[in-house]
Amino acid sequence: METVINDYISRELVHDPALLPLADGTPLLETGIMDSLSLLRLVVFLEERFGVTMGDTDLLPENFSSVNAICAYLRARQPGKQATAHG
Amino acid sequence: MGEARAARLLCSLERAACLAAAALLARLPAMLGYRMACWRGDWLSRHQTANGAELARNLRLVLGNELSPATAQQVMRDWFRLTCCEWVDVRRLRHGGRPLRRLVEVRGRGHLEAALAGGKGAILCSAHFGSYLSGFSVLHTSGFPVTTIGRWWYNYDAGISSAERRIWDLHHRPLRRHRQRPNIEPWPGRPQVAALAAAALRANEVVTICIDAPPLESDRARAVEVPFLGRQARLLPGAVVLAQLTGAPLLTCFMYRAADYRHQVLEISAPVAVDGETAATFERFASEMSAAIQRRPAHWNFWGKTGDLVNLGLIPRQPDTSPAACATRGPIADSSRRGS
Numbered sequence: 001m002e003t004v005i006n007d008y009i010s011r012e013l014v015h016d017p018a019l020l021p022l023a024d025g026t027p028l029l030e031t032g033i034m035d036s037l038s039l040l041r042l043v044v045f046l047e048e049r050f051g052v053t054m055g056d057t058d059l060l061p062e063n064f065s066s067v068n069a070i071c072a073y074l075r076a077r078q079p080g081k082q083a084t085a086h087g
Numbered sequence: 088m089g090e091a092r093a094a095r096l097l098c099s100l101e102r103a104a105c106l107a108a109a110a111l112l113a114r115l116p117a118m119l120g121y122r123m124a125c126w127r128g129d130w131l132s133r134h135q136t137a138n139g140a141e142l143a144r145n146l147r148l149v150l151g152n153e154l155s156p157a158t159a160q161q162v163m164r165d166w167f168r169l170t171c172c173e174w175v176d177v178r179r180l181r182h183g184g185r186p187l188r189r190l191v192e193v194r195g196r197g198h199l200e201a202a203l204a205g206g207k208g209a210i211l212c213s214a215h216f217g218s219y220l221s222g223f224s225v226l227h228t229s230g231f232p233v234t235t236i237g238r239w240w241y242n243y244d245a246g247i248s249s250a251e252r253r254i255w256d257l258h259h260r261p262l263r264r265h266r267q268r269p270n271i272e273p274w275p276g277r278p279q280v281a282a283l284a285a286a287a288l289r290a291n292e293v294v295t296i297c298i299d300a301p302p303l304e305s306d307r308a309r310a311v312e313v314p315f316l317g318r319q320a321r322l323l324p325g326a327v328v329l330a331q332l333t334g335a336p337l338l339t340c341f342m343y344r345a346a347d348y349r350h351q352v353l354e355i356s357a358p359v360a361v362d363g364e365t366a367a368t369f370e371r372f373a374s375e376m377s378a379a380i381q382r383r384p385a386h387w388n389f390w391g392k393t394g395d396l397v398n399l400g401l402i403p404r405q406p407d408t409s410p411a412a413c414a415t416r417g418p419i420a421d422s423s424r425r426g427s
Contacts, residue, residue, distance in 0.1 A: 029278060035309060036273065037328050040281035044332060056286050059279035 001050075001074065006067045008045055013038045024067040039064055046070070052077050099251040106174060106258045113178030117190055121349035124175045128168035139163060142390050148402040149316050150384070165385035169217065172348055176221040180261035184228030191225045191342070195355030199231060199293065202336040202358055208288030211340040211355070212326050214299040214376045215388040222342035222353045223295050224265035232267035232292040236284055237300070239263075239270060267292055275305040281329055288335045295340070296326045298369075299376060299389070301398035311366050312400070313373040316380060321400040324369035330361045337361050339372070341379050343386055 002024050010022045014033050019026070028034040034042070042064065043054055052074065063073040108127065112120040132139055142163050146154060154162065179187035202209040211226075211233075213219050220235075227233040241247060241255035263269070268287060271294075273280045284294045302310040302323050310321040330337040336358035344351050361368050380387045389395050396402045 029276075032308070034278055035306070036278050036281040037309075037325060037332070039278045040285055040329070040332055043282045043285070054282070054286075056283060059282045059286070061276065061278055064278070 001071050002067055004049065005070055009067065012041060026066060028064060028066055029061055034064060050074055095248055099248055099254065102251060103254050106254060109174035110178045113175045117349045120175055121172055124171040125168045125348055128171040129164065132164050132167040138391060141393060142166060145390050145393060145396055145402060149318065149396065162385045166390055168348065169344060169385055172344065173218045176218045177258060177261055180221060180224050180265060184224055184265055187221060188225050188228055190349055191351045191353055193229060193353045198338055198355050198357045202338060203291055205336060206291055207333060208291050208335045209293050210326055210330050210335050210337045211293055211295045212337060212372060213295060213297050213340045214380065215297050216380065217342040217344060217386040218351060219342050220262050224262050225353060227265040227267065234266055234268040234271060234287045234292055234294050236271045236273065236280065236294060236296040238272050275303060281325065284329055285333050288333050298322060298326050298372060301395045311369060313370045315373050315377045316401060318401050322373055324365055327361050327365050327369045327372065339375055343383055
């Protein structure tokens with residue numbers, strides 16, 4: 001899962017090559033990688049790729065603060081599924 | 088220090104008096120209420136000379152020689168009149184908005200209904216133009232679930248006292264009441280704005296957005312330079328990107344006032360194609376907004392907001408644009424037409 005998400009963010013959302021390669025713990029908000037519209041792009045990607053639906057209450061900055069945080073959030077959302085099966 | 092506090096207190100009291108007067112005028116028959124609001128606007132334009140000078144300078148700096156001196160004078164007088172009328176509009180949103188709704192003709196309602204029939208919501212693009220916030224409320228009271236992307240400025244402006252903040256909060260309460268969801272407020276540290284808007288669109292609701300808002304410091308990198316009012320302005324193309332990502336149709340919406348000042352038209356366009364390149368598509372939008380403002384310049388709220396015009400890149404930075412100048416400029420300049 002980490003690899004899939006890291007690849008997507010590195011490919012689609014990182015505009016500054018100096019930030020690559022992206023570590024899973026890199027803060028996405030503070031480094032400016034993630035703004036409002038890139039978060040929406042990521043949400044659309046995650047919903048399609050991992051089959052989750054994100055409501056208003058899921059859209060907290062802390063759930064998207066790093067690749068690790070996103071994976072932790074997704075795993076918490078899918079306790080019965082092994083997310084690695086998708087990724 | 089004591090003098091500054093006294094001046095701020097006076098400023099707050101003056102604004103409270105203005106808003107109280109608007110509430111009274113909104114209770115009168117429309118013809119009389121709006122006539123009196125215009126008189127009030129005329130009085131303000133004569134007595135708030137600093138505001139008037141600021142408006143005249145901003146008009147001249149942005150539109151240059153496009154307006155003759157007589158027309159510029161007319162625009163200034165109308166700007167003050169419209170401000171006072173807009174306060175009355177807000178107060179007429181009582182009783183489910185009926186007192187205001189019967190004065191507003193919604194044109195293009197079918198376009199919005201057809202857009203929502205697609206099931207992906209609809210994005211209504213507007214500008215800080217006319218009584219746009221009351222217009223969104225009128226749409227909501229007409230049966231469209233409306234949520235606005237925008238900032239309630241008084242919650243964040245450090246230049247106003249808590250008493251004044253409370254006054255503005257009370258004034259805006261009717262607007263807030265006629266929304267499907269609380270405003271989606273874009274501020275630094277809130278990256279979820281677009282995703283929240285997408286959630287509203289997914290629920291097949293109407294999301295409104297003003298594309299002429301000056302970009303926040305944190306968003307400057309995303310701003311694009313587009314021709315606007317005959318100059319280059321820095322604007323955020325978020326509305327177009329949101330439409331492209333969600334598939335929601337994008338429509339434009341303008342609310343303008345008739346010559347009698349009490350009747351208004353809320354004009355909604357047919358959906359606009361957004362499948363091209365983002366910057367080019369957004370430039371088309373900005374051009375449409377710009378043309379609407381140039382047709383009715385007095386309707387644009389930002390003429391009295393030098394700081395916002397500077398942040399948009401339309402005029403050079405001025406030395407006297409600090410919020411602290413509020414108390415000396417009177418109750419119109421800083422807050423009257425800054426909805427969100």
